[in-house]
Amino acid sequence: MLRRTDYLTxxxxxxxTLDVYEKHAQGYQAARKVLLSMTREQVxxxxxxxxxxxxxxxxxPMGVKWSFMRPHPTKLAxxxxxxxxxxxxxxxxxxxxxxNPHSIVEGCIIGCxxxxxxxxxxxxxxxxxxxxxxxxxxxxxxxxxxYLGKTPFGKNYPVExxxxxxxxxxxxxxxTSLLNSLEGRRGEPRLKPPFPAQxxxxxxxxxxxxxxxxxxxxxxxxxxxxxxxxxxxxxxLNDGGTRLYGINGHVKKPGVHELxxxxxxxxxxxxxxxxxxxxxxxxxxxxGGSSTPVLRADEVVxxxxxxxxxxxxxxxxxxxxxxxVETMRGVGTMLGTCCATVMAEGTDPLLAFLNLMQxxxxxxxxxxxxxxxxxxxxDRTIQKIFDxxxxxxxxxLLSDIANNIMGNTICAFGEGTAMPALGFLKKFxxxxxxxxxxxxxxxxxxxxxx
Amino acid sequence: MAFALTPERERELQDILTRYxxxxxxxIPVLHxxxxxxxxxxxxxxxxxxxxLDVPPAHVKGVVTFYTLFNQHPVGKNxxxxxxxxxxxxxxxxxxxxxxxxxxxxxxxxxxxxGKVTLRTAECLASCGTAPMMxxxxxxxxxxxxxxxxxxxxxxxxx
Ligand SMILES: Cc1cc2nc3c(=O)[nH]c(=O)nc-3n(C[C@H](O)[C@H](O)[C@H](O)COP(=O)(O)O)c2cc1C
Ligand code: SF4
Ligand code: FES
Numbered sequence: 001m002l003r004r005t006d007y008l009t010x011x012x013x014x015x016x017t018l019d020v021y022e023k024h025a026q027g028y029q030a031a032r033k034v035l036l037s038m039t040r041e042q043v044x045x046x047x048x049x050x051x052x053x054x055x056x057x058x059x060x061p062m063g064v065k066w067s068f069m070r071p072h073p074t075k076l077a078x079x080x081x082x083x084x085x086x087x088x089x090x091x092x093x094x095x096x097x098x099x100n101p102h103s104i105v106e107g108c109i110i111g112c113x114x115x116x117x118x119x120x121x122x123x124x125x126x127x128x129x130x131x132x133x134x135x136x137x138x139x140x141x142x143x144x145x146x147y148l149g150k151t152p153f154g155k156n157y158p159v160e161x162x163x164x165x166x167x168x169x170x171x172x173x174x175x176t177s178l179l180n181s182l183e184g185r186r187g188e189p190r191l192k193p194p195f196p197a198q199x200x201x202x203x204x205x206x207x208x209x210x211x212x213x214x215x216x217x218x219x220x221x222x223x224x225x226x227x228x229x230x231x232x233x234x235x236x237l238n239d240g241g242t243r244l245y246g247i248n249g250h251v252k253k254p255g256v257h258e259l260x261x262x263x264x265x266x267x268x269x270x271x272x273x274x275x276x277x278x279x280x281x282x283x284x285x286x287x288g289g290s291s292t293p294v295l296r297a298d299e300v301v302x303x304x305x306x307x308x309x310x311x312x313x314x315x316x317x318x319x320x321x322x323x324x325v326e327t328m329r330g331v332g333t334m335l336g337t338c339c340a341t342v343m344a345e346g347t348d349p350l351l352a353f354l355n356l357m358q359x360x361x362x363x364x365x366x367x368x369x370x371x372x373x374x375x376x377x378x379d380r381t382i383q384k385i386f387d388x389x390x391x392x393x394x395x396x397l398l399s400d401i402a403n404n405i406m407g408n409t410i411c412a413f414g415e416g417t418a419m420p421a422l423g424f425l426k427k428f429x430x431x432x433x434x435x436x437x438x439x440x441x442x443x444x445x446x447x448x449x450x
Numbered sequence: 451m452a453f454a455l456t457p458e459r460e461r462e463l464q465d466i467l468t469r470y471x472x473x474x475x476x477x478i479p480v481l482h483x484x485x486x487x488x489x490x491x492x493x494x495x496x497x498x499x500x501x502x503l504d505v506p507p508a509h510v511k512g513v514v515t516f517y518t519l520f521n522q523h524p525v526g527k528n529x530x531x532x533x534x535x536x537x538x539x540x541x542x543x544x545x546x547x548x549x550x551x552x553x554x555x556x557x558x559x560x561x562x563x564x565g566k567v568t569l570r571t572a573e574c575l576a577s578c579g580t581a582p583m584m585x586x587x588x589x590x591x592x593x594x595x596x597x598x599x600x601x602x603x604x605x606x607x608x609x
Contacts, residue, residue, distance in 0.1 A: 076471075088535045088574040126482070126519055127575055129588040162469045167478055167517030170573060184477030184505075186516040202471050248578040249540045255579050290536060290574075339578070341537050355536045359573050447539045 001233045001322070002267040003260040005242045007219035008212075012099040016134055018141040021102040028102075028147055030218040031109040035155040043114035050225035051232070051240030052217070055092075056082055056173075056210030057289060057336050058412075059325035061238065062217075063225075068197035069115040069205055078201040079111045079120040080182065083211040084166060084173035086125055087289035088359055090337040092244040093211040095256050097124065097131035100215065101138035107214035108161045109152060110221060115207050118158045122211070123178050126165045135163050170363040174411050175208040177365065188365050189411035212244055233262030234324040237309055245323070246339030250277045250347070250449050256339075262322040265295075269319075269342055277449040280344035284427065285319075287328055288336025290356050291416035293423025295319075295333055303330065333423065348445035349428040350435055353421075354382045355447070360417040368409040374401050375417050386445070390436050399425050453494045459483050463502065473503040477513050481520060490521035526561040526568035528606045531585045534571040537578035542594075546582050547571060549596050553603050567606050 007025075014020045021027030034043055048063030069077060081104065085093040096104060108120040124132050139161050142148045150158045164182055166172045172181045176190035179201050200206020220228040220241060229240025243261055245268055248254045252274035259272070265285055269275065276282055282297035299318040303310035310330040313321045318331050328335040343352065361379040366372045378401055384390050402418040402425070409415075425432070434440040455463060466479045480503065484495045491514045500507040514520045532547050547558065554562050554569055561568040577583045580592035584599075591602055 085576040086574060089537050089578050090574070091576050091579045094576045125576070127572075127585060130590070164469075165479060165482065167482065168519035169517050181478065182475065184474040184503075184513065185509075186512050188516075202475075246579055248537045248581060254581070286536075341540070341578070343540065347540065352536055352540075355534075355539050359535055362573060447536075447544065448542050 001260070002263050002271055003231075005231065005258050005260055007242060007258065008096065008100055008103055008215060008244065009258040012095070016099055016101055016138070018102055018138070018145065021100070025100075025103070026222060027218075028106055028142075028153075030221040031106045031147065032153045034110050034221055035113055035153050035157060040114060040116060043110065046221065046225045047114060047217070048225075049229060050217075050220040051229040051235065051238045052213060052220065053239050053325045054210055055212035055216075055243065055338065057087065057291070057334075059239075059335060062209065062213050065197075065207060065209070066111070066115050068195070069117075069207055070197075071116050072205055075204045076119070076202075077115060077117040078204055078206040079108060079115060079117045079214075080175075080179065080196075080201055080206055080208045081108065081120060081122040081211050081214055082173060082175065082178060082208055083122055083124040083128075083131070084170075084178060085128070085211070086170040086173050087291060087337050088356065089248060089286060089289045089341040090246065090339045091248065092246045092256050092337065092339055094128055094131055095244070096211060096215050097128065098134050101134045102142065103215040103218060104135065104211060105138050105142045105148070105161055107217040109147065109159050110217050111207070111209065111214055112159045113157060117207070118160065120159070120161045121164045121182055121201070122161065123164050123166065123172070123182060125172075126167050132163055132165060139163070169365075170359075171365045171411075171413060174413060176411065178208065179206065188367050189413070191410055216241060216243075231260045232324075233260065234322055234327065237324055237326045239324040239326065243338050245272070246337075247273045247342065248339065249342040250280070250344040251275065251342050252277060261324060264320050264322055265340060266317070266319040268323070268340060273342075276342065276344050278344070280346060280449060282319075283343045283345045283347050283349070285343065286341040286420075287323065287333055288338050288340065290341070290359065291420055292328070292334040292336040293332060293419050294427055295331065296427050299331070301331060334419075344449050346449065347447055348440075349424065349431050350382065350386055350440070351445040351447055353424040353428070354379070354386055356420060356424075357382055357417075360413075364413065364417070368414065370405045370408040371414045371417065374405040374414075377401050378417070378421055385432065385435050386442055388435065388438060388442060392433070392436055395425070395429070395432055395436065453484075453488070453492070453498045455483060455487060459487060474505050474509070476503055477505065477510060478517070481510070481514065485520060490524050526565050528567045528609060529585075529587055530567055530569050530603075530606070531572035531575070532558075532569070533573070533575050533577070533581070533583050533585075535574040535578075537574070538581040538583060541581040543582040546584065546594055546596070546599060549599055550584075550603065553600065562607075564607075566609060567603070
């Protein structure tokens with residue numbers, strides 16, 4: 001169901017300053033209320049009711065994650081905000097930092113209080129210079145007003161927020177890699193356990209939240225977390241509230257839109273983004289960042305079991321399934337970062353596949369052999385097929401390589417490479433075979449709509 | 451020691467140190483400060499950072515080599531990165547890259563003879579909704595057309 005909201009986006013066109021945030025978005029009222037009238041335990045109980053599924057890709061419930069934080073007798077605790085936004089196809093967090101930075105600062109105050117931390121680090125990828133500037137500006141304004149510092153809103157609970165930057169490495173979006181990078185090390189993912197809630201930043205209990213996850217917290221607390229959750233048509237699947245939906249690729253009006261959770265791909269593409277470029281038929285959609293397996297436009301939901309949450313859509317097009325964490329899992333992909341990449345009929349699927357696997361080859365941190373060698377091998381083998389030198393065995397080899405990465409690596413980058421690879425191989429096998437038979441050629445391959 | 455930060459940057463370094471529970475955590479921000487001043491990370495800078503932050507030179511070197519944004523060699527006066535990843539490619543990034551190479555007379559990864567521009571490709575820069583795009587030094591340029599690119603490159607060549 002398509003329902004526009006503007007909890008986060010209202011100030012996008014009005015201005016990014018504290019003044020505007022307070023005047024037009026009831027800015028800092030939620031943080032004030034939380035710090036002055038709630039206990040830590042109440043904050044966590046309330047947060048759980050919002051059913052905010054992590055906006056960074058994995059969809060873990062935010063309130064539950066906060067509840068893993070236990071007070072430690074000697075160690076500090078940290079809140080770390082993930083603004084490394086590097087997943088291809090994802091362009092939502094940047095808009096928040098540039099146009100509504102105060103929602104993030106306010107979210108950090110509530111988050112710190114809820115998990116028992118006094119310091120939040122916002123890890124922003126270095127390329128986002130305007131985002132860094134706006135975040136530092138907002139922090140400065142909030143500190144000058146007494147919303148940050150030793151006694152925010154007069155409460156004896158110190159909160160400081162800092163920006164930390166990376167230096168160009170997609171893998172630093174993975175939370176343990178990000179923690180290493182925050183500590184001044186190479187951004188190599190850590191083995192889990194221990195999980196960040198036990199030993200995260202500087203060896204201390206830490207919560208890592210995506211930037212959008214924390215930014216929506218003030219709106220949820222202001223309205224009451226249960227009411228916020230119910231804005232979603234997937235509230236019954238514990239997938240609540242509103243989200244930023246991004247749409248890019250072959251649509252007439254790409255962009256970022258705030259909508260109640262539960263919009264369908266069809267609504268997003270045709271009603272929100274004005275339809276496919278050149279009014280072409282749709283070939284496929286990558287629903288939530290390049291690590292989420294591609295959906296073909298002609299796929300149909302198969303969920304005959306009445307107990308399946310997808311049963312209401314049995315026999316219908318995948319484009320008519322609401323975009324949610326569980327529903328996308330149900331159709332064999334993931335909601336991911338909730339930013340869809342649209343491909344029109346005529347896009348060469350092998351060239352698209354090659355483009356993505358070049359990305360993973362480039363970004364593997366190299367710690368695990370299956371990922372380091374596998375991502376390079378995938379890239380080379382697709383290139384060989386694209387060059388017209390591939391065999392049918394090479395197509396099977398690609399699946400073998402991907403399957404050998406799955407489950408054999410330190411971090412989820414491995415699955416993030418293998419799953420979309422297996423998706424492309426399954427969905428576009430016919431087109432890839434045409435390359436092997438010489439019926440499709442490199443010279444004719446296009447990614448653009450003409 | 452030959453390399454030293456300017457007084458203003460030295461003050462910023464001191465401010466950076468207040469943000470973390472230990473000095474090592476300042477490694478990346480301090481390397482950025484140094485590169486901002488010098489253009490790339492020389493061995494001298496590696497030693498400078500190592501002494502400033504009480505960490506071994508090998509640690510600093512390891513960090514420098516891990517992250518793509520730290521230049522291990524001198525680069526051109528201006529940095530151009532064209533995003534090449536799928537969402538941008540779906541909207542013409544490959545043509546933009548070809549156009550830049552032709553206009554500048556270099557391949558991606560190279561610097562123009564006059565030292566003005568280093569051209570590189572980038573992986574997704576979080577602007578897929580305004581593709582194709584490129585980053586020039588600290589500035590993003592979005593919804594690119596070949597006319598826009600010509601204008602941008604012309605200014606860089608004159609810089
Ligand atoms: C390879 C890789 C890259 C990731 N990149 C990001 C990212 O750029 N931003 C982000 O918020 N989460 C990213 N994640 C997910 C984080 O590890 C983590 O789950 C998330 O930040 C938690 O926040 P959330 O629960 O609010 O979503 C990435 C994960 C992997 C495996
Ligand atoms: S799976 Fe890949 S990215 Fe993750 S730790 Fe292993 S080599 Fe590095
Ligand atoms: S793919 Fe170019 S900015 Fe995302």
